[in-house]
Amino acid sequence: MKKRTLKYLFLIAAIMFCVSSNTKVQAASDFVIKKSGQEYILTEYKGRDTTVYVPKKVTIINGAFKNNKKIKKIVLSDKVDSIYDGSFDTLKNLKEVVFSKGLTTIEKGAFRKCPKVKSIKIPKKCKYIGDYAFAGLSGLKSIKVEKGNKSFKVYKGALFNSKKTELICYPRKYSGNKVFTVPKTVKVIASYAFKDNCYLEKLI
Template sequence: GSGAFGSCIGLTDVTIPDSVTEIGGEAFESCIGLTSVTIGKGVTKIGYSAFSGCNKIKTLNINCKTVPYLGMTSLKELTLGNNVNEIEREAFRGCTGLTDVIIPDSVTEIGKSAFKNCSNITSLTIGKGLTTIHLGDTDYSGDNQKTPFNGCNQIEKLDINCKIVPRLNIKSLKEVIIGDNVNTIDKDSFSNCTGLTNITIGNNVTTISDNAFSGCTGLTTLTIPDNVTKIGERAFNNCSGLITVTIGKGLDHYESWSFYGCNNVKTLNINCKDVKDVGFKSLTELNMGNNVINIWVYTFRNCSLLTSVTIPESVAFIGAYAFDGCSNLTTAIFKSNASWKLESYGGHINIQEELENPSKAAQYLRSSASHCSWTRN
């Protein structure tokens, strides 16, 4: 009950068994010797100031469904059990001793400012159960002062596996691992994480939303797995450090603005059905897979550093001006030259014989013939 063990200064460890349903107000107030607390899964209510003044608690193992604010700011080790569903508002605010936090799969909701100013967390793992994360006065208010991890300025690694990856506003990240349970990376999730150098995108992600990685200037390599079907507007806007980009076969919706400002990409490996212009004008190496069918208009226009290209047998359409202005393109290898023809104002012009010679084929791609669409049966 209320004040049951108040000021029991000799207590060092407390275990609340699963059978207990309520911890009364001030139950352990001023138990200044407490260093370790375990709270079982049966607790449904923890009273006001239950652990007030317990300033030496270093370890908390907690397994009740809802974790409230406990005021244990001296924590160094936190274990959240698999019975925990919700971490309430400000639950661990100001726990500067925490360095590693694991949110188990059972957690579905994290409240506003739940880990605010836990300034020494360096590694964060979020399980697959998370469905609600409160960002501000409403879930989508954008009030950065109330995001669950506001003030956590040392988090360098994030391992996240919930279905929708939300905007967490953790700008100190260097590594992000997005698990195979994830299907959507939400709008602005990692925007302006300028120190981010390594991202792993899970095999079941289908959507990378608008501005998801916008301004992540530290990224040098990007791999979009086969299951990704959509990349939103400015998803990788101004990722100016990117050098190598690999795009899998599943992508069917992306925009010219998806990679706006990625001006230093040298190598593109692409295997989606439709290859479109995304502004990679610094390309020196282009590898197209056997899933590519259409190379659309202007796609590689003015890629003046490109010297060679191989057109897979799967390609059936090359849009007008696709390789226009590729002034250093000297070799073009067509894996199949059969049935290729130019769509000109005068009708069809068969060019399959000219394409047998890689040098002549390159000349066709970059010359006035590039002003026509190329098709094959």
């Protein structure tokens, strides 16, 4: 009886593993990937899944998900190094983006008209974030920076570069302050940094 029970348990575990694995496998035909030198650039996603796992070989996202109405979650593979302008453009149902560990660059205007994303976490290796990269996240409540990142920090809810000489983004739906004083160290305030914030009453 014990051997039979163990066989059944093993069979169930194997089925569950297969099912969970299949949720991460998507048809290659769903992705348009162009090779340029050593780079593999994802330019279009044609599938209909609500959760998208970017193929492992992709190194750059370039406008791949524009105007998709079905996607709720996107998981970038660890080789993705850069996200180009407009890559996440008008994704009205997108709720979550899991950035890759190897991500170093988020270009200006990467996110546009993505109202349901509430939180963004900047990975450890990220070194560059362009102007209004997150301006299109109208529902953004918080920005976090992974421990060990040497290029960015969060102070009183706002995203700065590490030396606090540039204020990059103050999340639209961040409710932690009614009054915000820009630190004296700041020399540059990025375009649309305070765009349409719902809670700020005074900015110094």
